[in-house]
Amino acid sequence: MYAKQRQFDEYFNNTLNRELIEIDGVTEYATFQDQNQNNNKDMSDDKYMIVRKESVLKAGSYVKWRDSMWLVFMEENKTIPTHRQVKIKEMNHVIKWMIGDQICGDGDGYPAYVQNNTLYTLGVATSGQNIWAVNAKFGLYMQDSIEARQVKIGRRIFIGGNVYKILFKDYTARKGIISFLLEEDFINEDKDNVELEIADYYTAINQEEEPEVSGASKEVAITGTSTAKIGSLVKYEAKVSQDGKELQADITDWTIDDTEQVATIVEQSPTGITLRIENNFKKVGSVISIIGKTSDGVFGSESVRIISPY
Structure with missing residues (x-):
C-alpha cells in the first residue's frame, strides 16, 4: 500500500494535466482526463477529475477550472484508496429565481447543468381526446443547498429564453445534488422579467403571494x-x-x-x-x-x- 501511494504521488506531482483549480472556493491541485465521447453519445464534454485523498471535494461540489464552472456528479469507490476520482460536467446555464423580493444566490443565481429530456421521451402530451401538443421537458441539476431546497413544485424558471415549470424535484437519488424535472410553459410578460430571465419577477417585487400547488391523496x-x-x-x-x-x-x-x-x-x-x-x-x-x-x-x-x- 505504501508503494502504491508513492506511485500515485509521483504521477500526481509530475503529470502534464495537473492544474490549480478551486473546489467550493478552496484552491488545490487536480488532474483531468478526457472521457471518450462515444461513451455518452456526444451529449456533453464530461471529464474525469483526480484529487488527493484529503481534498475538500464531495459529490455536488462546484469546481472552477479554466474560467468555467463544473459540477461533481459522481465519485468512484476506489478499491485501492490512494486518491479520489470523480466525474464532472460543465455547467451550461445560470438559473435565477426570486426569494421574497431578492434574487437567489445574492443576486447572481446558481450555475446549473441542464439536459433536454425531450430527446429521451415522446416530447408531446395529449389535450382533449385527439389533440397532441408539444410538451418539452428538461432535467436541471445543481448543488444541493438550503435555497435550492426551498424551490417549490410549480415554480417557473427561465432556460434558454423559454419558461419551464417545475414538476418534480429530488435530492436523495444523488447525494449532494438536487435535480428537477421541468415542463415547457408560457412566458407571461406581466409576471416575468424577460430581460433578466427571471420568471415571476414582478409577482415577487409586488409581493404577491406565490400560489401553492394543491396536494392530492x-x-x-x-x-x-x-x-x-x-x-x-x-x-x-x-x-x-x-x-x-x-x-x-x-x-x-x-x-x-x-x-x-x-x-x-x-x-x-x-x-x-x-x-x-x-x-x-x-x-x-x-x-x-x-x-x-x-x-x-x-x-x-x-x-x-x-x-x-x-
Whole structure:
C-alpha cells in the first residue's frame, strides 16, 4: 500500500494535466482526463477529475477550472484508496429565481447543468381526446443547498429564453445534488422579467403571494429492482392508489432522468415501462430515476443504481 501511494504521488506531482483549480472556493491541485465521447453519445464534454485523498471535494461540489464552472456528479469507490476520482460536467446555464423580493444566490443565481429530456421521451402530451401538443421537458441539476431546497413544485424558471415549470424535484437519488424535472410553459410578460430571465419577477417585487400547488391523496408508486445490471432488460410497474384503495394505473407520461444515457426505453404503457441498460462497464455506479405521471398530474419515481453483472 505504501508503494502504491508513492506511485500515485509521483504521477500526481509530475503529470502534464495537473492544474490549480478551486473546489467550493478552496484552491488545490487536480488532474483531468478526457472521457471518450462515444461513451455518452456526444451529449456533453464530461471529464474525469483526480484529487488527493484529503481534498475538500464531495459529490455536488462546484469546481472552477479554466474560467468555467463544473459540477461533481459522481465519485468512484476506489478499491485501492490512494486518491479520489470523480466525474464532472460543465455547467451550461445560470438559473435565477426570486426569494421574497431578492434574487437567489445574492443576486447572481446558481450555475446549473441542464439536459433536454425531450430527446429521451415522446416530447408531446395529449389535450382533449385527439389533440397532441408539444410538451418539452428538461432535467436541471445543481448543488444541493438550503435555497435550492426551498424551490417549490410549480415554480417557473427561465432556460434558454423559454419558461419551464417545475414538476418534480429530488435530492436523495444523488447525494449532494438536487435535480428537477421541468415542463415547457408560457412566458407571461406581466409576471416575468424577460430581460433578466427571471420568471415571476414582478409577482415577487409586488409581493404577491406565490400560489401553492394543491396536494392530492392520489399516489403513484413505481415498483421494480433498485439495482440494474449493465446489459440487462429491466421492467418497472406503476401502482396507483387513492385513500388506500388501488386504482387502475393511468401513466400518460414516462420520463427517464438519465444524465449518463445509460438506459433505452424498449416499451412503455399506462401500467409500466421496460428499459435496456447499456452493456458498458464505464456506466457502473451511475444513477437513473424513472418518473411516471398520471393523466391528472400526479408523479411517482424510483431511483435505480447501475451495477456490474458479476
